Amino acid sequence: MHKKLKSQAALEFLTTYAWAFLVILVTIEALYYFGAFDFSKFLPQRCLFPSQFECIDYSFVGDQVRLRLANNLGENIRVTSFSITNDAVNPLGCSSLPASPIDWARDTEQDFVFSGCQDGVFLVGERTEAKITMTYCSPLTAGCPEHTVNGKITAVVIKP
């Protein structure tokens, strides 16, 4: 009888412990769901491009990604194509990319606008990321061989 009482107490202790554990797990999951562990919101907004294409200004406005780059290559170039994406499950895509080809003189700045952007957590008030790939060539080089440059913008989407 004494042994039975002891095992009952042990079982009750374990049951209470399991309940407490379950409550803690649910609390942590709820905090995670509401973004309490999303520490990226504490990071500043940034635009990272190679210094040959210095990022002067950038913004995510409405359904647009706006970008201003400087041509620091020391060479007149022709931009031949653009692409935009991110690492989300449904990656970012824009229906309207900047017109190409664009002739871009050295030591000048150029604005690029990607419109109709959706998916990839591209929502007003949300912090998101855009990976931009640009191909260009130098018309002075025979055959204008293409080169690729990558950049990344992390910013909060604001209302237009």
Added chain:
Amino acid sequence: MNAKSQSALEYLMIIALTLGIMVPTAYIFFQYSTESNTKILDSQINQIGRSIIDTAETVYFSGQNSKIVLQLNMPESVNDINIINNRELVFNVATDIGEGEAVFFSSINITSSDCQGSICSLAEIAGSGLKKIKFQSYNNGNQVLISRS
């Protein structure tokens, strides 16, 4: 019993607070250091690219039979180096943003000893570490040959 549980609770609260400060700080530090690494790599490649072009131009304008050996410390993210059409020095670089190219344009005719069509490979100087690069006047002073010393 009460005092014991109070101290246990205080202990748990201190651990929770410490973790609450440490985890976001570590995350933010990691993000900053990744960005900083990308910027440092970009800066190193710019410096190396400009040095190679400047040295090649110095050898070219010094005339026939001139030669310079340059020592450069190549970062590890440079996968390949090519000369295209004897005027574009192209570094293939892998960063956390993706694989891209850093291009340096030369005003003089540059070449390497491993050419196939319009592309001359300088793969021998890619890869991390200290590299000795030889620049010598070539083809009666009309070209500069870049190779590993």
